[in-house]
Amino acid sequence: MAETAAAAAAAEAASAETPPFQLGKPRFQQTSFYGRFRHFLDIIDPRTLFVTESRLKEAVQLLEDYKHGTLPPGVTNEQLWSAQKIKQAILHPDTNEKIFMPFRMSGYIPFGTPIVVGLLLPNQTLASTIFWQWLNQSHNACVNYANRNATKPLPASKFIQGYLGAVISAVSIAVGLNALVQRANKFTPATRLLIQRFVPFPAVASANICNVVLMRHNELEEGIDVLDSDGNIVGSSRIAARHALIETALTRVVLPMPILVLPPIIMSVLEKTFLLQSRPRLLLPVQSFVCLAAFGLALPLAISLFPQMSEIETSQLEPEIALATASRTVVYNKGL
Structure with missing residues (x-):
């Protein structure tokens, strides 16, 4: 009896902590960095990778029932938030189509970590440098495409152009910096090795900007849809598209900082410990864990810099859009 009462009290407390459900709205406030951080922790939750097709259909149907006011009795706010989390993690917000698992934000860490480990391997050859930079930018290009603002179609030529631009820039910068380090005779071998471990960061950061700008350049030409507070499309704005690309590009620069800077520093310290010196086979597993x-x-911190559905004042947009709505602000999907 006491256990039943305790369970009921716990359920009631959990329910009290759960905010009232709002369809299409984030569970956590997006006006603060902490709120966005908690929101994106939900978005990148790798457990959503294992959601079955039937569970996805149940979640979508539950949200449809809520939308049309036909919810079954007893459905809680927690169940509705969970259903929306599943839908947002798997389906694209603009197309409502399933995102291929390795290119979902929830799959970015599990599928991207082996690539990061490869980028940070010591004593890279020319071939291995090119391979890991190519693989990293291939993954990034597909993630950028899968999570883009899809209110306007992206021609295949634009995708190929952005992909090739990112790969060429990443490989050129990485190979060039490695060559400079190798020719720097004043560095000791140990210092040269340490510097080489930091080479991937400028290469990846520069290529990430190229990747975003080239792959989404058509948004600057055609604009992206902006919506009023009721979710109605007000118009297509090139100014909003520019804001979206700048915010996404900044995210892509911040993202690799902890990933490609912290592990080399940590590993340079750990490699001097007795454990790793006596057991060199542990180097790769330890580096993998650190990465x-x-x-x-890094991922939730970086993508929390800006809300996915960003807000902008209509007075900053094109005159025809400002005249088309009485709303003081409109929102747009920045993309991830």
Whole structure:
């Protein structure tokens, strides 16, 4: 009897902590960094990778029932928030189509960590440098495409152009910096090795900007849809598209900082310990764990810099859009 009462009290407390459900709205406030951080922790939750097709259909149907006021009795706010989390993690917000698992934000860490480990391997050859930079930018290009603002179609030529631009810039910068380090005779071998470990960051950061700008350049030409407070499309804005690309590009620069800077520093310290010196086979597993931890920290921090559905004042947009609505502000999907 006491256990039943305790369970009921716990359920009631959990229900009290759960905010009232709002369809299409984030569970946590997006006006603060902490709120966005908690929101994106939900978005990148890798457990959503294992959601079955039937569970996805149930979640979508539950949200449809809520939308049309036909919810079954007894459905809680927690169940509705959970259903929306599943839908947002798997389906694209603009197309409502399933995102391929390795390119979902929830799959970015599990599928991206092996690539980060490869980028940070010591004593890279020319071939291995090119391979890991190519693989990283291929993954990034697909993630950018899968999570883009899809209110306007992206021609295949634009995708290929952005992909090739990112790969060429990443490989050129990485190979060029490695060559400079190798020719720097004043560095000791140990210092040269340490500097080489930091080479991936400028290469990846520069290529990430190229990747975003080239792959989404058509948004600057055609604009992206902006919506009023009721979710109605007000118009297509090139100014909003520019804001979206700048915010996404900044995110892509911040993202690799902890991933490609912290592990080299940590590993340079750990490699001097007796454990790793006596057991060199542990080097790769330890480096993999360090990269995974850095990745897990960096991703939610970086994508929390700006809300996915960003807000902008209509007075900052094109005159025809400002005249088309009485709303003081409109929102647009920045993309991830």
